[in-house]
Amino acid sequence: MQAYERIMEVSALTPDGLFRGLLRGQGYLMTMVDGEIIVSEDRCPHADFPLSSARREGDSVICPMHNGVFDLKTGESVGLRKFSPLCRVPSRVVDGYVEILVDQPADASAVIESGGAREN
Numbered sequence: 001m002q003a004y005e006r007i008m009e010v011s012a013l014t015p016d017g018l019f020r021g022l023l024r025g026q027g028y029l030m031t032m033v034d035g036e037i038i039v040s041e042d043r044c045p046h047a048d049f050p051l052s053s054a055r056r057e058g059d060s061v062i063c064p065m066h067n068g069v070f071d072l073k074t075g076e077s078v079g080l081r082k083f084s085p086l087c088r089v090p091s092r093v094v095d096g097y098v099e100i101l102v103d104q105p106a107d108a109s110a111v112i113e114s115g116g117a118r119e120n
């Protein structure tokens with residue numbers, strides 16, 4: 001089962017930044033493109049470099065390990081060397097927080113009791 005959970009306040013994001021959110025040990029890359037919040041797993045699809053530590057150029061993120069270039073809006077590899085696309089994560093904004101759609105742990109009731117949001 002999947003449900004939306006809060007990961008970061010929207011006010012923490014800046015229009016051209018790359019941010020890392022952490023949820024149950026999993027890192028997520030968060031950024032804004034044309035005012036839209038985009039969330040992906042925080043790992044390069046080539047060899048897992050954390051892209052929140054990479055460089056952003058326009059609407060792309062450039063992985064410093066092997067110069068992979070990924071379009072942040074589409075997730076596609078757009079550099080000279082092609083890689084798999086970024087692993088995008090569905091997200092939404094509720095009450096000033098970015099929420100992401102994630103698999104629930106086996107004991108999902110613990111998440112609900114700690115204030116996690118659920119999608120019905």
Ligand code: FES
Pocket residue numbers: 044045046047048049063064065066067068
């Ligand atoms: S690890 Fe990112 S391009 Fe190789």
